[in-house]
Amino acid sequence: MNEVISLVSLSVISGSLLSGFATFRMTGMRLMPHFALLIISFILTLIYLALKNPMVGYLSILAQILSVISICPTICNILKTQFQNSAIYSSHLSMMGILLVLAIGNLFI
Numbered sequence: 001m002n003e004v005i006s007l008v009s010l011s012v013i014s015g016s017l018l019s020g021f022a023t024f025r026m027t028g029m030r031l032m033p034h035f036a037l038l039i040i041s042f043i044l045t046l047i048y049l050a051l052k053n054p055m056v057g058y059l060s061i062l063a064q065i066l067s068v069i070s071i072c073p074t075i076c077n078i079l080k081t082q083f084q085n086s087a088i089y090s091s092h093l094s095m096m097g098i099l100l101v102l103a104i105g106n107l108f109i
Helices: 003-051 054-081 083-108
Strands: none
Touching: 003 054, 003 083, 054 083
C-alpha cells in the first residue's frame, strides 16, 4: 500500500464529505448508509496514515469501495425523479469515481 495514494484518497474523501453533505441535505435520510460509510472510510484512512498498519489500510480500502458502491442504487433512483437537481450531484459522483480508482489502485501498489 502506498501512503501517497492514501493521502490523496483522504483528500478526495474529505471533498466528498463536503459535496455529499449538500446532497445528503437535499435528499433527506436516503443517503445515510453512504454518508456513514464515507465517514468510516475517512476515519480508517486517517488511522492508517497515522499507524501504518496494513490491516487498517485494507479495511480503509474496503470501506472506500463500499462507500462508492453504496451510492449507486440510491442516486439512480433520485436522478429518475429529481433530474432538475442533477447539477448538485455531479460533483459528488465525480469524487466517488475518483475514489474508486484510487482505492483499486492502492490495492495493487
